[in-house]
Amino acid sequence: MGIGVEPALLNDSDLMRELNNLYETRMDALRHASDHALAEHTRRTAELEAEYIRRNPAREIDPERLREGARARGQ
Incomplete structure (x- = not known):
């Protein structure tokens, strides 16, 4: 069981605050x-990042x- 508010229940501002x-x-x-504690930090980060991506599937890449792009830089 995780610790913290379920990511889907956070508004956008709170989600970004938590990620930051x-x-x-x-x-x-x-x-x-x-x-x-490190494993929990990693788990929570992944959970919140997944929620961000779910909400922003068309985010600017x-x-x-x-x-x-990396290959072009290497040339």
Whole structure:
């Protein structure tokens, strides 16, 4: 069982706030948290990111972030 509000119940602003908080605390969790706490951080991040993607299926994709963009940079 997860901890935190079900992502689908968060409004867009709260979802973004939660994601930002997780991103800000990631390095600290990686370096200093117990294995369980790090796994929970990872699980919650994935859960919230999946909700963001569900809500924004047509989000803007930067061509530089695609495999073809990376290949073009390497030439």
